[in-house]
Amino acid sequence: xxxxxxxxxxxxxxxxxxxxxxxxxxxxxxxxxxxxxxxxxxxxxxxxxxxxxxxxxxxxxxxxxxxxxxxxxxxxxxxxxxxxxxxxxxxxxxxxxxxxxxxxxxxxxxxxxxxxxxxxxxxxxxxxxxxxxxxxxxxxxxxxxxxxxxxxxxxxxxxxxxxxxxxxxxxxxxxxxxxxxxxxxxxxxxxxxxxxxxxxxxxxxxxxxxxxxxxxxxxxxxxxxxxxxxxxxxxxxxxxxxxxxxxxxxxxxxxxxxxxxxxxxxxxxxxxxxxxxxxxxxx
Ligand code: NDP
Numbered sequence: 001x002x003x004x005x006x007x008x009x010x011x012x013x014x015x016x017x018x019x020x021x022x023x024x025x026x027x028x029x030x031x032x033x034x035x036x037x038x039x040x041x042x043x044x045x046x047x048x049x050x051x052x053x054x055x056x057x058x059x060x061x062x063x064x065x066x067x068x069x070x071x072x073x074x075x076x077x078x079x080x081x082x083x084x085x086x087x088x089x090x091x092x093x094x095x096x097x098x099x100x101x102x103x104x105x106x107x108x109x110x111x112x113x114x115x116x117x118x119x120x121x122x123x124x125x126x127x128x129x130x131x132x133x134x135x136x137x138x139x140x141x142x143x144x145x146x147x148x149x150x151x152x153x154x155x156x157x158x159x160x161x162x163x164x165x166x167x168x169x170x171x172x173x174x175x176x177x178x179x180x181x182x183x184x185x186x187x188x189x190x191x192x193x194x195x196x197x198x199x200x201x202x203x204x205x206x207x208x209x210x211x212x213x214x215x216x217x218x219x220x221x222x223x224x225x226x227x228x229x230x231x232x233x234x235x236x237x238x239x240x241x242x243x244x245x246x247x248x249x250x251x252x253x254x255x256x257x258x259x260x261x262x263x264x265x266x267x268x269x270x271x272x273x274x275x276x277x278x279x280x281x282x283x
Pocket of ligand 1: 140163164165166167168170187188191194207208209210228229230231261262263265
């Protein structure tokens with residue numbers, strides 16, 4: 001039976017350490033602040049944004065929220081981002097996705113000041129990650145690396161397979177694993193015989209968005225399985241992209257959903273806000 005990679009417990013530890021760092025910053029008159037922009041009324045986004053605000057409170061980070069009407073224009077959205085870029089009291093800016101399709105999310109990410117880009121989606125930070133330079137790293141992949149490290153899982157030299165190639169999870173995940181010297185394969189919807197790739201993974205990261213998509217027969221005995229997916233199953237309960245019950249019988253380590261990657265993502269967001277704050281103070 002696989003050992004559980006307990007993202008909830010590890011994230012608590014990370015947040016506790018960050019809380020102490022924030023306390024110290026405050027004693028020096030520095031008050032880290034996150035500004036979150038949400039466009040429209042997406043119900044999942046509301047939950048994610050709420051969880052981020054709760055984490056900020058736990059860590060002592062100031063938090064402000066901009067809830068924009070779904071009919072907002074691109075100019076108005078960029079206007080707000082530019083205003084927050086110039087606001088010295090704001091250390092991190094987060095644009096919650098999705099936003100309405102008629103708005104250009106890439107243009108919006110590009111407009112966020114790279115030094116306040118706590119989600120790591122600005123092309124400048126994406127480029128730095130690719131070049132192996134210090135940057136604000138996308139929170140989900142970064143959280144996964146931290147979780148593996150916390151459990152002493154060696155990444156170097158391992159065959160790592162990432163299923164999903166989105167800009168926010170799959171691609172930066174590939175890059176983070178590569179930067180840790182894994183041999184990385186990335187799969188997507190056009191991959192032929194997916195199980196041929198997943199079966200050879202020592203570390204398998206799944207970010208597809210389909211409930212129980214990865215089954216036991218697609219996984220190598222003893223592999224480390226990271227489930228990024230957050231889906232609502234037929235029973236209404238949250239579930240991942242991996243058939244947890246079955247796959248945990250063959251994997252050596254596995255992340256649960258909920259309680260695995262999700263809390264680590266939020267902890268890394270907090271980490272990035274503190275990092276952005278310190279970078280600014282150093283300037
Ligand atoms: P996207 O929809 O942007 O990307 C899904 C990826 O899966 C695409 O690259 C797609 O391929 C690939 N894919 C779809 N079908 C198949 C298939 N049959 N075989 C192989 N690959 C396939 O999703 P995200 O990356 O944004 O998110 C993925 C999941 O992770 C979602 O459930 C989301 O809710 C969750 N998530 C969880 C987070 C957390 O903190 N835990 C954070 C962010 C996301 P192609 O590119 O060819 O279309």
